[in-house]
Amino acid sequence: MNKTISSELSMSDLNVKFFEIMQSEANAEDAANFIYENLFEDVTAGFVFEFHHGMKTGLTDLLEGEKEDDDMHKIVNSPECDVFGFSLMKKTPDSNCSCPNCERPVSATRFAPHLEKCMGMGRNSSRIASRRIASNSREPTSYAGLLSDDEDDADWAGGSAPSERRKRRLKNNNNRKPNKLHNGNRNSNGGHSADADGGATYETMTANEKRNLLMQICGVVSEHTKKLCTRSTRCPQHTEEQRRALRHSVLEPSTPEGAAEEAGSPPDSSPSSSCSSSSRKRDRHRAPPKIKAKRERLSPNIRE
Amino acid sequence: MNDNGCIHLSNFKAAKGTNPYRVLHAFFVSCTSYEARRYKATSCLCFICGLPGPRMHSCLHCIYFACYAGHIQDHAKAKKHFLYVDLSYGNVFCTQCQDYIYDKECIELAMNNRLKEANVPFMPWLPNTNEALALRRLRKRRLISPHTTIGLRGLQNLGSTCFMNCIVQALIHTPLLRDYFLGEKHKCRAQGGKCLVCEVSKLFQEFYSGAKTPLTLHRLLHLIWTHARHLAGYEQQDAHEFFIATLDVLHRHCMNGVEDTEKKENGRCNCIIDQIFTGGLQSDVVCTACSGVSTTIDPFWDISLDVAGPGSLQACLERFTRAEHLGSGAKIKCSKCRAYRESTKQLSLETLPIVASFHLKRFEHSSQIDRKISAFVSFPAELDMTPFMSSHRRAVDVSVDNNNAPEGMFEDNRYSLFAVVNHLGSLDAGHYTAYVRQMKGSWFKCDDHMITRASLREVLDSEGYLLFYHKTVLEYECDVS
Numbered sequence: 001m002n003k004t005i006s007s008e009l010s011m012s013d014l015n016v017k018f019f020e021i022m023q024s025e026a027n028a029e030d031a032a033n034f035i036y037e038n039l040f041e042d043v044t045a046g047f048v049f050e051f052h053h054g055m056k057t058g059l060t061d062l063l064e065g066e067k068e069d070d071d072m073h074k075i076v077n078s079p080e081c082d083v084f085g086f087s088l089m090k091k092t093p094d095s096n097c098s099c100p101n102c103e104r105p106v107s108a109t110r111f112a113p114h115l116e117k118c119m120g121m122g123r124n125s126s127r128i129a130s131r132r133i134a135s136n137s138r139e140p141t142s143y144a145g146l147l148s149d150d151e152d153d154a155d156w157a158g159g160s161a162p163s164e165r166r167k168r169r170l171k172n173n174n175n176r177k178p179n180k181l182h183n184g185n186r187n188s189n190g191g192h193s194a195d196a197d198g199g200a201t202y203e204t205m206t207a208n209e210k211r212n213l214l215m216q217i218c219g220v221v222s223e224h225t226k227k228l229c230t231r232s233t234r235c236p237q238h239t240e241e242q243r244r245a246l247r248h249s250v251l252e253p254s255t256p257e258g259a260a261e262e263a264g265s266p267p268d269s270s271p272s273s274s275c276s277s278s279s280r281k282r283d284r285h286r287a288p289p290k291i292k293a294k295r296e297r298l299s300p301n302i303r304e
Numbered sequence: 305m306n307d308n309g310c311i312h313l314s315n316f317k318a319a320k321g322t323n324p325y326r327v328l329h330a331f332f333v334s335c336t337s338y339e340a341r342r343y344k345a346t347s348c349l350c351f352i353c354g355l356p357g358p359r360m361h362s363c364l365h366c367i368y369f370a371c372y373a374g375h376i377q378d379h380a381k382a383k384k385h386f387l388y389v390d391l392s393y394g395n396v397f398c399t400q401c402q403d404y405i406y407d408k409e410c411i412e413l414a415m416n417n418r419l420k421e422a423n424v425p426f427m428p429w430l431p432n433t434n435e436a437l438a439l440r441r442l443r444k445r446r447l448i449s450p451h452t453t454i455g456l457r458g459l460q461n462l463g464s465t466c467f468m469n470c471i472v473q474a475l476i477h478t479p480l481l482r483d484y485f486l487g488e489k490h491k492c493r494a495q496g497g498k499c500l501v502c503e504v505s506k507l508f509q510e511f512y513s514g515a516k517t518p519l520t521l522h523r524l525l526h527l528i529w530t531h532a533r534h535l536a537g538y539e540q541q542d543a544h545e546f547f548i549a550t551l552d553v554l555h556r557h558c559m560n561g562v563e564d565t566e567k568k569e570n571g572r573c574n575c576i577i578d579q580i581f582t583g584g585l586q587s588d589v590v591c592t593a594c595s596g597v598s599t600t601i602d603p604f605w606d607i608s609l610d611v612a613g614p615g616s617l618q619a620c621l622e623r624f625t626r627a628e629h630l631g632s633g634a635k636i637k638c639s640k641c642r643a644y645r646e647s648t649k650q651l652s653l654e655t656l657p658i659v660a661s662f663h664l665k666r667f668e669h670s671s672q673i674d675r676k677i678s679a680f681v682s683f684p685a686e687l688d689m690t691p692f693m694s695s696h697r698r699a700v701d702v703s704v705d706n707n708n709a710p711e712g713m714f715e716d717n718r719y720s721l722f723a724v725v726n727h728l729g730s731l732d733a734g735h736y737t738a739y740v741r742q743m744k745g746s747w748f749k750c751d752d753h754m755i756t757r758a759s760l761r762e763v764l765d766s767e768g769y770l771l772f773y774h775k776t777v778l779e780y781e782c783d784v785s
């Protein structure tokens with residue numbers, strides 16, 4: 001390194017004498033000023049360089065471009081209109097949207113109720129279904145308690161809420177006609193767009209659909225109701241033997257078994273319902289927000 | 305963009321390559337090693353006047369330090385060396401052009417060196433070739449101002465889906481989330497419209513497109529119901545439940561575009577949802593017999609607060625973080641005593657999320673009665689969370705004994721309100737609306753498809769069901785190691 005550097009103190013001198021030098025207030029102030037000025041200069045230079053770089057390279061011009069004419073987007077200031085200038089009095093303009101589930105056009109304002117049925121879900125429909133299966137079944141009912149959604153539900157609901165909902169459920173249970181609930185089949189049918197309600201027999205399904213369905217549900221056909229059992233593949237109401245036999249007969253291409261005449265599976269035959277309780281639990285464990293154990297679940301009814 | 309330097313620098317690079325610049329930059333500008341730092345501190349003095357400035361430069365031809373107060377010019381004249389590197393920022397000064405010049409290659413080398421110097425240096429955004437082309441082709445820039453509807457959009461009610469609309473409005477107006485999505489940061493590998501994050505990304509484009517007609521969120525609803533089956537139907541939808549489920553699905557889908565190796569950092573998820581919404585709730589259980597403390601920290605996305613009693617958000621939080629005696633009916637096994645003991649439990653906030661979401665528990669379901677609590681709870685536009693922090697509690701405890709200043713007093717835990725979701729009406733027949741802040745001081749009321757101007761007063765006077773606060777000052781992330 002060049003010897004012309006005129007430093008009075010070498011680095012090691014400075015290290016040794018640092019505290020001695022800083023004893024003097026004047027020295028300390030000089031040092032502080034020096035550091036401050038350096039920092040100030042550096043920061044200022046940074047701003048100037050950024051500006052210069054933007055101007056010189058054309059970056060500033062590129063980024064700023066030309067301001068879009070925003071007359072089109074001016075907020076409308078009028079007590080009768082919203083910010084877009086739509087009248088507050090006018091009814092919601094309706095439009096159609098295509099249902100992502102069944103791909104049919106649906107009126108937008110009625111999309112949510114449609115989707116609920118289309119996906120074969122809903123707290124109520126799944127509970128109605130499990131209840132119906134339980135009551136339709138001739139098998140000993142001692143298992144029903146184990147299988148019922150309710151137990152898990154009570155847990156999910158913080159153990160306090162169910163009375164009101166149970167009433168509602170029962171009410172719904174009575175009101176709803178079975179064939180209305182069959183809308184739910186569309187999902188489990190793997191996109192059968194055939195409009196016919198209650199088409200979920202093994203007969204109407206392709207081999208693939210059958211296989212998919214049987215991966216997710218028990219599927220044993222009740223002798224009594226001629227319906228498919230939509231519980232999980234480890235449902236305790238049917239034996240492994242029964243399940244094996246059913247799979248053997250249904251998935252064997254040579255012997256298509258006419259499972260049921262026109263019996264549609266219950267509304268929650270969509271695979272989800274049988275596993276929903278477990279996924280629900282999983283979600284709950286995963287989701288961080290449930291903070292206080294004692295916290296109650298609070299959900300208002302929303303109706304307009 | 306003109307970042308090709310100048311003819312003099314080009315000639316120099318043709319003769320000697322870029323290596324002289326790279327080495328000079330690594331040593332005297334970015335100081336990529338301890339040795340380099342030492343050199344810079346001790347020997348970067350002007351060879352002529354011996355002073356460390358003003359504005360030190362080094363000759364690019366020979367390592368010769370000189371200040372800008374005439375001495376680089378002297379060296380240039382004497383040696384016919386025309387190129388000098390500024391030692392603070394690494395910019396090249398050409399004495400023949402009499403100006404600083406910017407060369408793409410040099411800038412790239414400088415960036416590489418800076419990366420070696422610091423792990424996460426601040427890098428201003430520069431458009432790449434394609435982006436520069438697009439910017440040149442499309443000259444019009446859309447500005448967001450308090451006088452235009454850009455960034456606002458009504459949402460069609462799909463049949464009692466106001467619970468969804470109000471949450472979407474709150475999310476769309478979350479400043480950091482907006483920056484993330486408008487910056488197109490979500491890179492997705494999922495296919496076929498199955499990713500909720502992609503759907504939200506599209507939604508942001510729609511909100512800022514300038515279109516005025518209400519949007520229909522049917523795909524969003526379908527995606528959320530598909531991935532959060534427990535929401536199960538619209539009939540009993542609660543906006544709070546929907547908010548949490550949406551965050552959960554978004555969080556899961558964020559992982560679609562991410563390599564397995566970069567998913568977890570310090571065992572913690574660093575997806576955008578967790579970066580913005582996750583905080584840490586500390587629970588200290590103190591044994592009344594031995595005073596042993598058992599501490600656990602759990603992640604949270606929101607804080608649910610009891611509203612019966614206190615009249616303000618701060619009072620609710622005060623009560624939430626108050627020590628609570630767990631009576632004889634709730635004995636907990638103390639690991640020190642090895643026995644079941646009575647204890648006290650206290651919650652505090654260990655880490656704060658960037659967005660603090662508060663849920664006022666206005667809906668009460670018990671075996672006797674279901675009711676809505678409409679009690680007025682005031683909430684501020686600016687909120688300081690410091691009193692509810694674990695570090696603050698510790699500091700207060702210590703200062704009682706030692707009379708010391710609380711540690712962590714320099715932390716800035718101020719938050720600003722940016723969205724409020726309200727539930728109007730009764731338990732059975734209700735409607736949700738949202739107030740959102742589009743920019744500072746500019747509030748709007750979102751009632752499904754209708755967006756109207758609102759005043760801050762109106763917002764603060766509303767009942768409040770979900771309150772969303774954004775951290776006022778964002779700190780740089782740094783590794784304290």
